[in-house]
Amino acid sequence: MLELTFEGKSYQQSVLGPISLRIHRGDRICLLGPSGVGKTTLLNILAGLDTEIRATTTGPSRELRIGYLFQEPRLLPWRTLYQNLALVGANRERAAHLLGQVGLAGSGHRYPDQLSLGMARRAALARCLAVQPDLLLLDEPFASLDPERASELQGLITRLLDQSPSMAMVCVTHDERDAQALASQSWWLEGSPARLRVAGAGRGAAAEADSRSGLTLLGRRA
Amino acid sequence: MLELTFEGKSYQQSVLGPISLRIHRGDRICLLGPSGVGKTTLLNILAGLDTEIRATTTGPSRELRIGYLFQEPRLLPWRTLYQNLALVGANRERAAHLLGQVGLAGSGHRYPDQLSLGMARRAALARCLAVQPDLLLLDEPFASLDPERASELQGLITRLLDQSPSMAMVCVTHDERDAQALASQSWWLEGSPARLRVAGAGRGAAAEADSRSGLTLLGRRA
């Protein structure tokens, strides 16, 4: 579904080393790594936000719909939650439904600045689900949330992935338990410049997904 | 050291109910509660940012020095980390030392936008320690951090509190393990409008602190 190969990414200093990866439909990947290693940078590249590095999509030529939960909420502060969701194509009904699912029922008319950070992050998650993405990119979806809320959302995402088996997910997390619960594979970013290391499969629905998984990982020398 | 009583805080809707609390020197408090309940609102009030509600300081009349780690980094984006730290009074040497302690050695000349979110949060923590506060307010200090880094910083904070026993701390967290490790008391915010509920003491140095602790909690009816 998505193929990506590049020699490296650097700002002032080199951040990512040479990486080559492939994501298939239905892949459930958790991306782990220490703070500052380059996880967000990699997600941005996958989302097509890097002007130099472009991933190529394979399979049906239709452009990939991407749902990206950024590390900060990135809601439009001058639009209410309903409006923010409407901007990605969710009508009022669907928006209300999604907000209810992330525990924000009744907050649709509020502006992002009137929310707590955790609430704003959940609203951003709702937006990211609203696009019915082919590829779901989640940058620490459960940060700033209490454990109950976090597991609730975990359940929500798992259900969603189960419902649409062709949806792929890459989820950044620092919590191995999240990784276990959500993903069928784990990717580790390590070192400086960072290399990608693939790790064992998770549990549950993951096993099945794993068999189809075609992640290729070439830690090539530059 | 700090006393606070108020009838409630509301924006459009009521957020906090009547609360009355007292913080003593050396108190180590963890503040827990679901997302959106009003933890940040309470911290802001403690920090004196609310224009309507003022806490009164007791004891030596000198104004309290407060170190507040906001939920977002809130660094000045147009100043390097060194400059950001210099603005709160840390000279170059001390700034370098502090940055080193939070794992940002060598990043002093970078601008906040050149950091990952986790790095920016750590830089903000360094700033908050730089003022040598009497009262340390931490809003989820370990979000966006990998477990190793998180426990490293936990160690750092514990050491700091041990070194200056008169420093008080209120730390918002969602992780009971953090609460256990850091604090001698836990406060719970629950309900809507939220009430404060005090819970059992933590472990370690907490026990001793606990005996001195004078938190008074009056869940008064309005």
Add this chain to the structure above:
Amino acid sequence: PLAAETLPALRLSVLQYGTAHWELDYIQREGLDRQQGFALELHPVANLPASRLALTSKTVDGAVADLLWVQSRYEAGAALLYVPFSSRIGEVVVAPDSSISRIADLAGKRIGVAGGPDSKGWILLQRVAAGQGLDLAASSEIQYAAPPLLSEALRRGRLDAVVTYWHFAARLQAEGSARTLMPLSDLLVELSLADQLPVLGYVFRDDWGRQNRELVDRFAAALRQAKQALTNNPDAWASVRALMRARDDRTFAALQSGFVAGTPPALDDERIASLQQLLLLTGTAPERVMPSSLFYREHP
């Protein structure tokens, strides 16, 4: 007379409160234009540059202009036909109690000059002073500014003398805040030029004037009629008074007599030569002086 719409139109730009407006308004009001077989169309403008712009952009056929400007346009390749309007150059006025009584007294004084260094009155004054061995520009403090500001400065004693347009001078005198040191037309005599030279005129683009010679003739005839009426018949002024913005009767009288005094005699060869001489005196190179064909002569 023919019906108005079939009459050939003559478009003139006119300063709303300019002195030319007085006689033009009279022409229109009395229907002198229709009597002469043309329709006078007035385009009021707020100030001199606007009037010049209107002419240059061919929005109007003619405008009032002073001789030096016409000469400079000629040098720039835009020849203009010059129909005499007035011989009033302007005046040098001083405070009523001023000790200045001769040109020589102006040395070292603060002098305000309307219209800038190119203003002809100022150039002539300097010429005459130079004849008396006085370099005015060097020995006095010169302030160029808009005429109303100069009037006000004189009233407040911030200037010792002002070289200004005659109607500003007339108003100052009528209200008692100035007296005339000398009319600048006296300077012409000192420079041994003909008296009453028309230094202001109605100007038309030369090529247009040649194609519409007859129209210009009719206009000149209407002008003559109007001037005669205004000179000989004080009642004729009644309808013009609204345009004169005279605060009181004294001002009105001063403006009225000032206007009449400025009516120039018709041009003949000698007077045209004198005008050309004037141009030479104000610094025009001899070979670039406007040819006499550009000065309008009435048919006898």
Add this chain to the structure above:
Amino acid sequence: MTTQSRPSGWTNWVALPVLLALWMALAFALDSALLPSPLTVLQTLMEQAASGQLWHHLGVTLYRVAVSFALAMLLGIALGFWMGRSATVNAVLDPVLVLMLNLPALVTIILLYVWMGLVEPAAILAVVINKVPNVAVTIREGARSFDYKLEQMAEVYRFSGRQRLWDLWLPQLFPYVMAATRGGLALIWKIVLVVELLGRSDGVGFQLHMAFQVFDVSAILAYSLAFIAVVQLIELAVLQPLERRAHRWRHPEARHA
């Protein structure tokens, strides 16, 4: 730090009466035709209004201001936006912008009048040419300080052009647009004055200069104040409500005015 979300109603009505009283006192003390008292000016205003002069000239001027304002804002915003977004476009066009910005109004007005004649389109065009660079310079700064994080968000979620414009860019440009609007209205009116002075036979500018020729300060003030009253009306009836609406989303601690 003042944090009240909206000051009480009286505050709007303090300064003008005070100013009026000051003016009155000063006029009384000076007793000169050069500073007529407010009453004299009011009287002149009434006279001009009664004769229909005021409405005619004010109407003509307002029409010119409105047309050229609309054109100048449209073009200026487009140009400023383009230059703010693209460093290359900016580098190419910046010298032209500096040139146009500092070309004296007089020059454009004269050239246009001379070429096109003293016609209405020349007047309007002259104003527009004079104003566009000013708007562009302000808007450019706004377009330069867009939040790149929201930009990335819009990229990922494939915002349509219209969505970017209305939901992403305009809200960020809003303060700059307001600054350009307020400063622009004032500037345009001042240029219109010059334009009318040089080549039109009606409008407030024409009246003002005629009044200047005869030093009729009371008429000058009457016409100026008539226009200012209209702008004040626009400010209270359009701009301020618009501003309040547009600032609704702001955190109350941050909301001012």
Add this chain to the structure above:
Amino acid sequence: MTTQSRPSGWTNWVALPVLLALWMALAFALDSALLPSPLTVLQTLMEQAASGQLWHHLGVTLYRVAVSFALAMLLGIALGFWMGRSATVNAVLDPVLVLMLNLPALVTIILLYVWMGLVEPAAILAVVINKVPNVAVTIREGARSFDYKLEQMAEVYRFSGRQRLWDLWLPQLFPYVMAATRGGLALIWKIVLVVELLGRSDGVGFQLHMAFQVFDVSAILAYSLAFIAVVQLIELAVLQPLERRAHRWRHPEARHA
């Protein structure tokens, strides 16, 4: 979205030659004294420069522009800042601001010249009074859109007044200050022209007016272009480097121009 952090050097030098060529062609085609060719203008410029006239008048005007610019920016920033920060102050002063903003330059200039005489301070003061409201209107918008989160941070960390000013507020005001500077320099120069025209005996405005009297477009353009060249120099030598410096912190994806 253009993302190059700095466009290559040639880009700055495209537009002016093109413009020049256009002008040349147009002048050649029209062959009218009303649009002199660049060469004629250059020649006039050289003559004026050789005679010392240019330097004298340009110098005088630049002096006036500089002094009144400095004063107007200082006062305007202070006023705009104050009004942007406090809703009450804003409500009280806003009507006065609208009044001052829309008072025609002519009115202030005349009144000041009449009261203070045709002196230099009157000229400078007239320009300052005309410009301050413009700066204030722009800066006010900036002060209104300050980030309250950083404000709270500064509050908690007890930033001193100086720190707030330099490290918190000015960086946020920067784009607004730049807009006010660019627009302001242009506006001030235009007002100085009027001021010089009405009551000074030197300066570019005076010269322009003289040239205008005789429709000497070539001299008009020569003097205008001389001033514009100075502004262009300021732009390249001061404003743009300043801007690059001030934008250094921006994320490269967001950095333009």
